[in-house]
Amino acid sequence: MSSPASDRTEGPGLGCWGHGEELRAHESPGTWRGGHQAEAPQVSLPEAGGARGAGVCSAGGTVLGVAGAACPAPRRGSFPYKEFGWSPSSGSRARLRLPHSSQPRPCRGRCCPGPALTESPASPPALACKVEGPRMSSMFGKPRNSSERPPQSPLPECNVAILGCRGAGKSALTVKFLTKRFISEYDPNLEDTYSSEELVDQQPVLLKVMDTADQDGPRNCERYLCWASAFLVVYSIDNRRSFEGCQRYLEVLALHARGCQRRCPVLLLGNKLDMEQYRQVLSAEGMSLASRFGCLFHEVSACQDFSRVQHVFHEAVREVRRQAEWNLPVQPLFISEERPCPPVATPVALPTHHSLATCTFNTLSPVSYKEIPSVAQAKLVTVKSSRAQSKRKAPTLTLLKGFKIF
Numbered sequence: 565m566s567s568p569a570s571d572r573t574e575g576p577g578l579g580c581w582g583h584g585e586e587l588r589a590h591e592s593p594g595t596w597r598g599g600h601q602a603e604a605p606q607v608s609l610p611e612a613g614g615a616r617g618a619g620v621c622s623a624g625g626t627v628l629g630v631a632g633a634a635c636p637a638p639r640r641g642s643f644p645y646k647e648f649g650w651s652p653s654s655g656s657r658a659r660l661r662l663p664h665s666s667q668p669r670p671c672r673g674r675c676c677p678g679p680a681l682t683e684s685p686a687s688p689p690a691l692a693c694k695v696e697g698p699r700m701s702s703m704f705g706k707p708r709n710s711s712e713r714p715p716q717s718p719l720p721e722c723n724v725a726i727l728g729c730r731g732a733g734k735s736a737l738t739v740k741f742l743t744k745r746f747i748s749e750y751d752p753n754l755e756d757t758y759s760s761e762e763l764v765d766q767q768p769v770l771l772k773v774m775d776t777a778d779q780d781g782p783r784n785c786e787r788y789l790c791w792a793s794a795f796l797v798v799y800s801i802d803n804r805r806s807f808e809g810c811q812r813y814l815e816v817l818a819l820h821a822r823g824c825q826r827r828c829p830v831l832l833l834g835n836k837l838d839m840e841q842y843r844q845v846l847s848a849e850g851m852s853l854a855s856r857f858g859c860l861f862h863e864v865s866a867c868q869d870f871s872r873v874q875h876v877f878h879e880a881v882r883e884v885r886r887q888a889e890w891n892l893p894v895q896p897l898f899i900s901e902e903r904p905c906p907p908v909a910t911p912v913a914l915p916t917h918h919s920l921a922t923c924t925f926n927t928l929s930p931v932s933y934k935e936i937p938s939v940a941q942a943k944l945v946t947v948k949s950s951r952a953q954s955k956r957k958a959p960t961l962t963l964l965k966g967f968k969i970f
């Protein structure tokens with residue numbers, strides 16, 4: 565919150581580690597891929613009512629302001645919903661608390677150098693949020709005309725909770741992801757969940773984002789522990805305390821995963837990469853913490869490149885999908901006793917050197933079969949049939965542990 569003002573130089577390009585097109589946290593830091601910045605789509609504000617989304621900054625086509633330049637300040641709650649074709653959900657509290665002053669003022673959002681605001685006819689960012697239940701006061705995109713969308717989305721859902729200490733930039737990242745904009749001030753006490761239909765790897769998903777507002781570290785975590793399918797744990801690279809706070813969140817998540825034996829993907833995010841010159845937490849430290857807890861690591865900036873922020877959220881969805889694939893129930897294999905089974909399903913004959921050629925593995929055959937331990941429990945063990953045989957270099961048996969030899 566109290567970061568130095570905006571006369572800074574541009575930081576290095578955003579870097580991240582992950583798998584797929586990027587690197588996992590535990591991979592060599594030498595494979596750092598910083599320095600590249602994808603172009604974010606241009607966001608243009610319509611000219612309307614004089615309120616031009618003051619306090620809203622953008623870079624690389626998404627920053628609406630220039631460092632140190634006077635940004636027109638909005639009135640409280642004057643987020644230009646209508647200009648985007650959205651309306652705040654009726655009766656819901658305003659999520660954003662914008663500055664009071666209506667006078668132009670230097671942008672407090674430590675906005676970054678970037679092209680000046682382009683004004684053009686309204687072209688609302690592609691975003692579809694909707695209110696779902698009492699928490700879903702998603703002022704960021706409830707469609708104006710509810711008849712445009714079916715009431716029940718058939719889309720698969722992915723719930724992402726954003727955790728971290730106060731001021732780390734959770735709300736800024738959420739808003740950036742949802743609106744492609746950087747808005748510098750938020751009400752720190754409100755916790756909200758937003759949803760957005762996304763296309764991740766050509767597959768649609770209803771991505772729900774919970775912007776949490778823990779007062780002082782992880783407290784009453786059940787609300788997100790039980791809800792989320794992935795977590796983004798955010799710290800600010802210019803604030804060591806926020807980094808240390810992340811560790812507590814990661815510990816809570818690790819404990820929870822152990823307790824319920826359900827591992828949700830976790831991404832550790834170093835935010836405010838544009839504040840490079842005030843950096844207090846090295847990338848290597850972030851990477852090392854991430855690898856300690858087995859999570860992915862990215863560094864981003866809510867006020868710079870939208871595509872990097874979007875990438876992180878999409879990466880969370882990918883991880884959830886991977887996890888779901890990993891957790892798919894494995895169809896049990898059965899092994900016949902003594903007689904070979906008729907080929908009911910596609911037989912998977914073991915290689916003859918395993919000396920189990922007389923047994924045929926099938927999926928679900930009818931007669932007297934013993935269940936093999938599941939893949940997760942199974943372990944390959946090598947058994948020598950007898951000492952004498954072993955002396956004669958008899959072939960060894962490689963079996964699944966826990967399975968009886970008949």
Ligand SMILES: Nc1nc2c(ncn2[C@@H]2O[C@H](COP(=O)(O)OP(=O)(O)OP(=O)(O)O)[C@@H](O)[C@H]2O)c(=O)[nH]1
Binds near residue numbers: 675748750778867
């Ligand atoms: N320079 C810079 N400032 C940022 C960035 N992200 C957030 N901020 C600023 O950091 C301050 C805190 O951001 P928030 O998004 O409110 O942080 P938060 O984690 O939601 O904090 P709480 O709402 O208190 O939990 C705000 O003044 C933001 O403008 C960023 O990437 N770069």
